[in-house]
Amino acid sequence: MEAYYFRQLDKYGQSVYHAIQEGLTDLSPSFPVPRMEGKELSEVLFRLRLDRPELFYVTGFSYRVHPQAASVEFIPQYLFDKGKIREHQRALSARVTKLARPAQSMTDWEKERYVHDFICQNVRYDKLKKPYSHEILGPLGQGVGVCEGMAKSVKALCDALGLWCIVVVSHAAPEQGIRYRHAWNILRLGGSYYHLDATFDRTLSGEGPIRYDYFNLDDRRIFRDHQPLVYPAPACTDGDAFYYRVQKRSFTRVEEVVRRGEQALRKKQPLLFHWRGGALTRGVLEELLPPLEEAARARSRYVQVRVNWPQAVLHITFPDQPPEQTCTTEEANEGEALAASEPSEA
Template sequence: MEVMVMAGESYYYNQLNKVQQAVYHAMKNGLQALAPSFQVPLLEGRELSDIYFMLRLDCPEIFYTVKFKYRYYPDSGNAEIFPEYLFDKNKIRAHQKAMKSRVEKLARPALKLSEAEKEQYIHDFICQNVRYDKLKKPYSHEIIGPLGQGVGVCEGIAKSVKILCDALGMWCIVALSEANPEKGIKYRHTWNVVRIGGKYYHLDVTFDNTLGGGERLRYDYFNLSDKQIFRDHEMLVWKIPSCEDGDHFYYKEKKISFTKMEDVRKRSAQAVKKGKMLIFHWRGGYLTKEVLTELLQIIEEEAAKKERHAKVSLNWPQAVLQVTFEKELEGEPFTMEEANEGERE
């Protein structure tokens, strides 16, 4: 399966030393050949596992293996790798052909778009067509889940974003963070870093997908800076480029990031009058309980003027509120949202 080669495709390869790069190359060649086994320079088991994982982050088109066994002899400088393939050879080749065709078909309508438009095209496609797979089937960790079956977990979704970026000539990598069982985060998490206009941004389509989905799209995690993303993301496993620019955060660019209470009142009045949902980001200082109470009061006051009730859900770490205006209020008027609930206890 061929995709356009971008600098981001070899990102993790470039973080390795010469011996590790030799292992990476041998693994890549062996896996692309669908070899039942192949030799690599001998390293510790953990190192081999890390390189295997990095390779598949750089090259999401290698979607047909997720783990391996290995053996070595004390007097040998090599290890023999035995990959575990998800399918037999014929099935892999059929899936490769299908995935190549699928990626090309999805990329075609966006080829002439700007970088920013391509990024949103990919984000929106995933959010509208892929649902989070809580059953966590093996293929959900690979592009074949989201792009072939319409289901995926964060790893498969991030790899799908990357392969579509690769096909559209955009720089993109997959970022990986640690689990944190003490906070109820029982799995590592993956998302993307993209380069738009020469600057790097975090893009977590999985988190946006679990907040919205279908026609109700969310952009809470679209072009975040390091400061923004690590409010609710754990420490990184491997280093990624610094993302310092917060000025191209989606809601800020769309002018629905408010710093004043009167702006919230004005936009609430407009939304309730038109009978539309209101989604906005608050950046008028820290979103404390006192500030939130004032925001909710303003929103409810504007709803009451049109004989409506405000139903509000809040993504607290990212200070994003989603408001609908209801004739009859069903359920709680205020709820806390938690992105990516499928990867928590």
């Protein structure tokens, strides 16, 4: 279990982190922690909850300041009463153990894919953003979640499988229409670090094939459509473990795409691939579409293309009726939100 954000704190911050962790683990209604201002306490709690997804039952806190005291009284806000929390803890522990069991003998890359696919196949995006959807209780207990809950669930499952994994958080960018922070994961495989955004892939997958557009991206590619991180994270510099490259579905020539398109037509399957032959532009699409449309016509089919422009991934289907639009842009961002935990002074 990686306590990554704990190690980013100074000694005093670590003592506060430990005190809050101990009090929350004991489900104490209140407890003393070394003295800190409210915003600093909020930062420590936020980091703790990124490191410890099992603290799913904490939504925020208030605090009391005693003049001249070396500590403050920390008063947690819990989602449930103590009995209900213990019940959920037992159920989630059993759930994680059961989910992890079939993947224990897999390679690290296979374990990562197993966790990713679980999220994509079993978790719905919670548009209502209920409180438990920000924690592992949503995705692992209720089958619904937002980015924070999904990223924490990925970490919980990776922890159970012995994979190094952290949750990372990006800034909001209101000027670009990005109102909220977003959360995803970084994993370490074979000594290298990679970005994994299961939430974006879940959104793109919908009811269709599982998408891997955000599976093992390097920094250069993830930040094409993700904002800068709030906290420092390991550099992700290796682009060779990107899913479509590993699976040989990353093409550099129009001829490769057409050949694969013809195979997909024969098998009555969609064609999903990454374009690596320079920048993906509308000019490239204008080269790809005519030969694909010709191959489709020969089988009384049509072509429909959905494009994830930032990641240069194309999802091509061959419907038997003319589509309303031949080419559409895919959006992976669901308007994400992270739960606020601003303190109040009691």
